[in-house]
Amino acid sequence: MNPPKTLRVGLVGNxxxxxxxxxxxxxxxxxxxxxxxxxxxxxxEGRKVxxxxxxxxxxxxxTYSLTAYSEDEVVARNxxxxxxxxxxxxxxxxxxxxxxxxxxxxxxxxxxxxxxAVNIIDQAESMGIHVDLKLLxxxxxxxxxATVGTNGSGVGELLDAVVATANSPRQVHRHVSYGAExxxxxxxxxxxxxxxxxxxxxxxxxxxxxxxxxxxANVSHKLRQxxxxxxxxxxxxxxxxxxxxxxxxxxxxxxxxxxxxYIRGGTVEAVSVKGRGLSTGSExxxxxxxxxxxxxxxxxxxxFVIFQVTFALGKxxxxxxxxxxxxxxxxxxxxxxxxxxxxxxxxxxxxxxxxVLSFVPLIAILFLCISILEDTGYMARAAFVTDRFLHxxxxxxxxxxxxxxxxxxxxxxxxxxxxxxSSRDRxxxxxxxxxxxxxxxLVVLLLLAGTFFEKYQSLFVxxxxxxxxxxxxxxxxxxRKTVLRGEVTPFxxxxxxxxxxxxxxxxxxxxxxxxxxxxxxxxxxxAASILIWAVVSFPKPPEDSAKYASMSSRYSAExxxxxxxxxxxxxxxxxxxxxxxxxxxxxxxxxxxWAFKPIGFDWKIGISAITGFAAKEAVVSTLGVLYKVGGxxxxxxxxxxxxxxxxxxxxxxxxxxxxxxxxxxxxCFSALAVIRAEIGWRWLGFAASYMIVLAWGLCFSVxxxxxxxxxxx
Amino acid sequence: xxxxxxxxxxxxxxxxxxxxxxxxxKLADMGxxxxxxxxxxxxxxxxxxxxxxxxxxxVSIRKVEADGIxxxxxxxxxxxSASLVTP
Numbered sequence: 001m002n003p004p005k006t007l008r009v010g011l012v013g014n015x016x017x018x019x020x021x022x023x024x025x026x027x028x029x030x031x032x033x034x035x036x037x038x039x040x041x042x043x044x045e046g047r048k049v050x051x052x053x054x055x056x057x058x059x060x061x062x063t064y065s066l067t068a069y070s071e072d073e074v075v076a077r078n079x080x081x082x083x084x085x086x087x088x089x090x091x092x093x094x095x096x097x098x099x100x101x102x103x104x105x106x107x108x109x110x111x112x113x114x115x116x117a118v119n120i121i122d123q124a125e126s127m128g129i130h131v132d133l134k135l136l137x138x139x140x141x142x143x144x145x146a147t148v149g150t151n152g153s154g155v156g157e158l159l160d161a162v163v164a165t166a167n168s169p170r171q172v173h174r175h176v177s178y179g180a181e182x183x184x185x186x187x188x189x190x191x192x193x194x195x196x197x198x199x200x201x202x203x204x205x206x207x208x209x210x211x212x213x214x215x216x217a218n219v220s221h222k223l224r225q226x227x228x229x230x231x232x233x234x235x236x237x238x239x240x241x242x243x244x245x246x247x248x249x250x251x252x253x254x255x256x257x258x259x260x261x262y263i264r265g266g267t268v269e270a271v272s273v274k275g276r277g278l279s280t281g282s283e284x285x286x287x288x289x290x291x292x293x294x295x296x297x298x299x300x301x302x303x304f305v306i307f308q309v310t311f312a313l314g315k316x317x318x319x320x321x322x323x324x325x326x327x328x329x330x331x332x333x334x335x336x337x338x339x340x341x342x343x344x345x346x347x348x349x350x351x352x353x354x355x356v357l358s359f360v361p362l363i364a365i366l367f368l369c370i371s372i373l374e375d376t377g378y379m380a381r382a383a384f385v386t387d388r389f390l391h392x393x394x395x396x397x398x399x400x401x402x403x404x405x406x407x408x409x410x411x412x413x414x415x416x417x418x419x420x421x422s423s424r425d426r427x428x429x430x431x432x433x434x435x436x437x438x439x440x441x442l443v444v445l446l447l448l449a450g451t452f453f454e455k456y457q458s459l460f461v462x463x464x465x466x467x468x469x470x471x472x473x474x475x476x477x478x479x480r481k482t483v484l485r486g487e488v489t490p491f492x493x494x495x496x497x498x499x500x501x502x503x504x505x506x507x508x509x510x511x512x513x514x515x516x517x518x519x520x521x522x523x524x525x526x527a528a529s530i531l532i533w534a535v536v537s538f539p540k541p542p543e544d545s546a547k548y549a550s551m552s553s554r555y556s557a558e559x560x561x562x563x564x565x566x567x568x569x570x571x572x573x574x575x576x577x578x579x580x581x582x583x584x585x586x587x588x589x590x591x592x593x594w595a596f597k598p599i600g601f602d603w604k605i606g607i608s609a610i611t612g613f614a615a616k617e618a619v620v621s622t623l624g625v626l627y628k629v630g631g632x633x634x635x636x637x638x639x640x641x642x643x644x645x646x647x648x649x650x651x652x653x654x655x656x657x658x659x660x661x662x663x664x665x666x667x668c669f670s671a672l673a674v675i676r677a678e679i680g681w682r683w684l685g686f687a688a689s690y691m692i693v694l695a696w697g698l699c700f701s702v703x704x705x706x707x708x709x710x711x712x713x
Numbered sequence: 714x715x716x717x718x719x720x721x722x723x724x725x726x727x728x729x730x731x732x733x734x735x736x737x738x739k740l741a742d743m744g745x746x747x748x749x750x751x752x753x754x755x756x757x758x759x760x761x762x763x764x765x766x767x768x769x770x771x772v773s774i775r776k777v778e779a780d781g782i783x784x785x786x787x788x789x790x791x792x793x794s795a796s797l798v799t800p
Contacts, residue, residue, distance in 0.1 A: 064742055064743060065742035067738055067739075067742065069735045069738065069739065095769065095770075096768065096769050096770045098744065098768045098769075099743065099744050099768050099770065102742065102744075129769075214738075248729075249729055249730070249731070250733035250734075250737065252733065252734075252737070252738050252741070253730050253733065253737055253738065253741045253746075256738065256741035256742055256746055257741065257746040257747055260741075260744065260746045260748075260749070261746075261748070264748070273769075282771075286754075286755075286764075286771075290755060290764065292755065292756075292757070292758055293758070295757070295758075296758065380773065383773070384757060384761075384762050384764065384773045385757060385758075385761070387757070387761055387762050387773075387775070388757055388758065388759050388760065388761030388762070391775070397762070487734065487735055487736070488736070488777075489735070490735060490736040490739040490740070490774075490775075490778060491762060491773065491774060491775040491778065492736075492739045492740055492743050492772060492773075492774050492778060493772065493773045493774075494743075494770060494771070494772050494773075495764060495770075495771040495772060495773055496770075496771075497771075
């Protein structure tokens, strides 16, 4: 048989072992990325030709084990089981071999050839840890190669070993010996599984037996395909009972213990340690950053700086992009004849694109900061210092960063929730993040509070911020107790040694995350903004120029000092209001008056609130149209404030309710698109309904109680 | 004695993990198995997580998780280390 020309290589390893640097060292820049179906776990693939053999390298998620509890682990395991790569490379951290070999042996049990790349061996030596690779390789009967991923040394030898091992797979590996008691049970179950020969050709029977004894839910499910299922299940139940009686602890724990005991048999002879075998630099840094009293203030300071850098620095490129787009829309307006096409291109497409792209600088800067925190190893420390407080509300230490970023913008905040490994924690964090008052909501709050609560403006704005935080915490507690109930996910988290991040690694993260935003949120968002444009612009009221002509002469007569421009501005506003009232959005607003009335809104306020679903700033511009101010309005425009105050339905109570409503209703379309990309339609639907119900319910209570107390005006 | 009862800086040897299912299995996977030696490094404010050194690396666990680990105290210098690295 000729040696194969193409080899499919799976790259596995514990997190923080330098797996990515090894991947980069092997494949160079020939990489492409994507996601595994249905999960937010990243999928990376690269190619390399080594001595005439083409290697396709798949970078699998970093894991410590291959249980069915974590998404990453299931993805890595299913890849090996279903995609059947020709060979696996397991990147092992030389400073921490015991825990790293634990994964190696599990991969080997799956029945694929494995080569171990013992990485950062230079660092181990400097810490006083000496590894006798030859001896260890012989003791455990596994192929091991030393590598230093950061400078690429040992990669050639690693690839030689990969090609050699793949070309001459040894059919029988020496198994992990789990000790006499466990081995008896394992072989009994294995024999029972092997009775279905077709099934046992698909899954390594011994591995399958071990996983069944570990009570692995995923594997138990797969057992349904086995013809001898009933007998196997009965035997497994009996075996587990015997194991638990003999060892006095749960079978899944016994398996782990025996595996570690087997590893220790090898490491105790092949690994020698001088001194404490620890990176003392990391301990010194931790003494400050993790200090019992300084840890939290330092963390808050770091978040504050990130916040400032992202939103202050990001503002400039964001503004440039926005002005570039207004330039573009101005020139398009000049090129295209007035009408539906121009309106679609200028307001729908260019407006939508500008919305999508203006977030790009924010996302890029934010992920630059976050990647630095992640790659240095600080992220785990941040979770450590904040976990106590957040855990009270059913959140996780790592929820803090997304929540904090939510004060700026939900789009990057939701994306930052990826750091959470448990999908339940991630879903809760993402759903409550929009309750943090973002920059766009602030614009609405400033206008309303500035108009109706003049002297107490900041107090009322502040109160909305506080209400948002309280709602976020209480909602997560509610979800944890109801829809996302379940066992508490473990907070067993490695605190990796601090490392200096590489520019390449950081740059790669930033490009990748920004690209994902553009690809996933961008398409949905563009479609949504075209839809909103249509809803606000159609249907058009019939043209009635005679009416406007008479209106304009009446206006000129009533306002003697009015200039030509004033008159045309007034008419443009009247026309805009009429068009909006006639449009689908206007009809929706009027049609929903029954729903808005109990919370104190008339149809005008209702439409403003509805357009806020697209983008929060739209509440202000719609109010501008409806209260005939026209042109560009912002929170400082005096004439809008005057006309709002002149409206009798717009009492200060209604203004407060509208502030509350803006805070709680689902976030803007950009944020919704990102939420969908992260947790799917189903959870997005749940979150949006929850927010609408909560917004209405709370606004109703506040409005009705307020009226009873005589604030209705 | 429970691991949560150890003070900062104290060394221990794990006897048994009494938790099972996801949390117990995760602890066992991360090296909290009988015979493993380690040291309590520090604890966070107000009964927050604790930082533990085990198998030569640092890990953070919650108090409830530490409650589920039974360990015996190790006195300053362990002479017969079953583990890779002395605590």
